[in-house]
Amino acid sequence: MSRTIRLTTAQALIKFLNQQYISIDGIEKPFVKGIFNVFGHGNVLGIGQALEQDPGHLEVIQGKNEQGMAHAAMAFSKQKLRTEIFGVTASAGPGSANMITAAATAYANNIPVLFLPADTFATRQPDPVLQQLEFDTNGAMTTNDGFKAVSRYWDRVQRPEQLMSSLIRAFEVMTNPATAGPATVCISQDVEGEAYDFDLEFFKKRVHFVDRRVPTERELLAATERIKASKRPVIIVGGGARYSEAGESLKKFSAEFNIPLVETPAGKSTVTADFSNNLGGTGILGTSASNKAIDAADLIIGIGTRYSDFTTSSKTAFNYDQTKFLNINVSRPQTYKFDALQVVGDARESIDALYQRLTGYQSEFGDNLATWKAEWLVERERLHNINFNRESFTPEISGQFTQDIMNEYADALNTEFAQTDAFITINDTVAPDSIPIASAGSLPGDMQRLWNPVVPNAYDLEYGYSCMGYEVSGALGAKIANPNREIYAMVGDGSFLMLHSELITSMQYGYKINVMLFDNSGFGCINNLQMGNGSGSFNCEFRTIDNQIMAIDYAKVAEGYGAKVYRVANRKELIAAIEDAKTQTVSTLIDIKVLPKTMTDGYGGWWHVGVAEVSEKESIKEAFKAKEEKLKQAWKY
Ligand SMILES: Cc1ncc(C[n+]2csc(CCOP(=O)(O)OP(=O)(O)O)c2C)c(N)n1
Numbered sequence: 103m104s105r106t107i108r109l110t111t112a113q114a115l116i117k118f119l120n121q122q123y124i125s126i127d128g129i130e131k132p133f134v135k136g137i138f139n140v141f142g143h144g145n146v147l148g149i150g151q152a153l154e155q156d157p158g159h160l161e162v163i164q165g166k167n168e169q170g171m172a173h174a175a176m177a178f179s180k181q182k183l184r185t186e187i188f189g190v191t192a193s194a195g196p197g198s199a200n201m202i203t204a205a206a207t208a209y210a211n212n213i214p215v216l217f218l219p220a221d222t223f224a225t226r227q228p229d230p231v232l233q234q235l236e237f238d239t240n241g242a243m244t245t246n247d248g249f250k251a252v253s254r255y256w257d258r259v260q261r262p263e264q265l266m267s268s269l270i271r272a273f274e275v276m277t278n279p280a281t282a283g284p285a286t287v288c289i290s291q292d293v294e295g296e297a298y299d300f301d302l303e304f305f306k307k308r309v310h311f312v313d314r315r316v317p318t319e320r321e322l323l324a325a326t327e328r329i330k331a332s333k334r335p336v337i338i339v340g341g342g343a344r345y346s347e348a349g350e351s352l353k354k355f356s357a358e359f360n361i362p363l364v365e366t367p368a369g370k371s372t373v374t375a376d377f378s379n380n381l382g383g384t385g386i387l388g389t390s391a392s393n394k395a396i397d398a399a400d401l402i403i404g405i406g407t408r409y410s411d412f413t414t415s416s417k418t419a420f421n422y423d424q425t426k427f428l429n430i431n432v433s434r435p436q437t438y439k440f441d442a443l444q445v446v447g448d449a450r451e452s453i454d455a456l457y458q459r460l461t462g463y464q465s466e467f468g469d470n471l472a473t474w475k476a477e478w479l480v481e482r483e484r485l486h487n488i489n490f491n492r493e494s495f496t497p498e499i500s501g502q503f504t505q506d507i508m509n510e511y512a513d514a515l516n517t518e519f520a521q522t523d524a525f526i527t528i529n530d531t532v533a534p535d536s537i538p539i540a541s542a543g544s545l546p547g548d549m550q551r552l553w554n555p556v557v558p559n560a561y562d563l564e565y566g567y568s569c570m571g572y573e574v575s576g577a578l579g580a581k582i583a584n585p586n587r588e589i590y591a592m593v594g595d596g597s598f599l600m601l602h603s604e605l606i607t608s609m610q611y612g613y614k615i616n617v618m619l620f621d622n623s624g625f626g627c628i629n630n631l632q633m634g635n636g637s638g639s640f641n642c643e644f645r646t647i648d649n650q651i652m653a654i655d656y657a658k659v660a661e662g663y664g665a666k667v668y669r670v671a672n673r674k675e676l677i678a679a680i681e682d683a684k685t686q687t688v689s690t691l692i693d694i695k696v697l698p699k700t701m702t703d704g705y706g707g708w709w710h711v712g713v714a715e716v717s718e719k720e721s722i723k724e725a726f727k728a729k730e731e732k733l734k735q736a737w738k739y
């Protein structure tokens with residue numbers, strides 16, 4: 103007879119989390135760092151009681167907004183390259199619903215987070231309880247069914263003993279590189295507190311081994327042939343390369359065969375920006391250098407990329423008459439894209455194996471890579487030195503705001519600072535190992551083009567879901583993962599307004615973060631998008647009903663929370679603020695007033711967006727026609 107221990111379901115959950123380990127490349131460590139929580143009636147008496155009684159090694163952090171804390175959990179895991187996670191527990195109903203967006207963000211980015219939304223009563227005796235939805239024709243559905251679409255693994259636990267198989271499956275999914283993502287285990291709130299005689303075996307130390315999958319001989323042979331037959335191969339470095347820690351292998355491979363590297367948002371900083379063949383971001387957020395290489399390519403080697411529209415310019419980036427594809431990915435479905443030659447394997451292992459087989463190969467790029475990179479660096483310098491004037495200023499996003507409107511913004515926000523200048527100044531002033539975080543608005547474009555990471559893995563652009571509000575929350579998670587490094591949340595005023603509650607959590611627990619708030623008084627990039635496609639400026643600027651530009655003192659908001667704050671409107675003030683912020687131990691916020699339309703523009707990318715087919719405006723008709731024309735050259739599936 104096996105021995106048992108009588109525990110509540112929630113106590114068993116916490117005991118189990120303490121015993122999960124991960125082993126990669128012979129290094130073993132605990133997999134669960136801690137639990138973020140916002141307690142309510144659905145979890146405080148179950149999971150809350152269990153954590154109060156014995157959290158074990160788990161760090162227990164009180165979140166301020168469920169979405170925010172879950173985004174922090176995701177950023178933590180991302181920074182740890184998916185080798186450590188947080189669990190997130192929320193109350194039944196709205197608390198849990200607040201986490202659905204964050205689960206989707208984790209899903210889109212393939213990042214493991216354990217979601218623990220409390221569920222309605224299993225007994226149904228008190229139904230409908232506060233915050234329970236009733237469905238006339240479905241007695242089993244709850245708010246938490248909403249997690250099904252955004253979870254890699256989903257389960258509902260309505261009896262204590264179900265917990266065991268449920269958790270084992272959840273951890274298999276989260277620790278498997280091919281399926282890594284959010285796992286959601288919804289425990290009925292009465293079941294959390296219900297006791298059961300759990301088998302002690304269940305709580306033994308459990309090691310989840312992450313073995314690097316090596317491609318087959320057939321795959322390697324075919325891949326070798328395809329590369330050897332190509333004159334101008336280009337490697338797209340995706341998130342899979344970063345999580346596989348393939349940076350050094352990629353550099354060696356690229357240098358030996360003179361094959362350029364271009365980066366997706368998730369892949370950037372796998373290889374640092376100073377590596378000569380690293381041409382930076384590609385596609386819609388790309389540099390001129392990367393996009394020139396892509397234009398010239400006759401073979402795309404996609405490593406750990408899922409080819410999102412921003413990477414492929416909505417599938418128009420490639421010249422399909424000349425370009426073939428070779429996809430290396432741990433996820434077999436991903437290797438099928440663009441009818442590529444499929445290599446299912448770990449990025450690092452695959453590159454190393456191909457390196458051995460390609461001896462003597464040289465691409466025909468010659469000096470082009472150095473030339474394109476040098477040209478891009480000149481362009482970056484130009485973007486650093488943009489000077490506003492009140493008579494004839496042409497911003498990067500040109501032809502949208504008149505000079506009068508630009509002057510109106512300069513007056514209202516009391517600034518002449520260009521966003522690109524501010525952005526590059528930050529990159530040039532912070533410590534080399536600093537980590538910038540962004541996700542939405544116009545800043546992702548600046549991040550992919552202008553930020554030059556000089557330390558590997560020092561970058562987080564969440565662009566799988568591009569979720570506004572990730573920036574400040576994510577900064578908290580990145581800081582927990584890297585307590586000795588400075589973290590910079592690069593956030594627009596719109597995103598800041600959407601969600602910044604975890605700024606308070608950062609101060610509560612002594613995790614210093616820096617919020618770099620770019621205030622252009624509006625949803626700038628969406629305004630660019632509408633005006634760039636023939637519409638007027640409609641409802642994206644922050645103007646009062648009598649059409650005045652809103653000038654908000656964001657520094658004052660953060661000051662009220664206890665942050666050290668700065669107000670800046672030019673390069674000198676920004677540098678002084680960053681230098682002072684470095685000396686602070688408390689979280690900081692720099693309120694940077696920037697001019698609209700002064701973010702980076704595109705360098706050859708194109709985005710398929712839903713332009714109106716019928717309109718009274720000539721400009722919209724033209725935009726629709728241009729879209730239809732462009733689509734003729736796009737890959738169709
Ligand atoms: C949660 C969420 N809601 C809406 C959007 C759509 N959206 C993308 S960017 C943006 C505006 C961003 O404004 P801001 O943060 O000020 O950045 P800016 O473009 O002005 O630089 C909106 C509404 C989104 N990405 N995420």
Ligand SMILES: O=C1C[C@@H](O)[C@H](O)[C@@H](O)C1=O
Binds near residue numbers: 541544628
């Ligand atoms: O709709 C969007 C447009 C993008 O430019 C932006 O970065 C992204 O956040 C978004 O949602």
Ligand SMILES: [Mg+2]
Binds near residue numbers: 595621622623624625
């Ligand atoms: Mg804005």
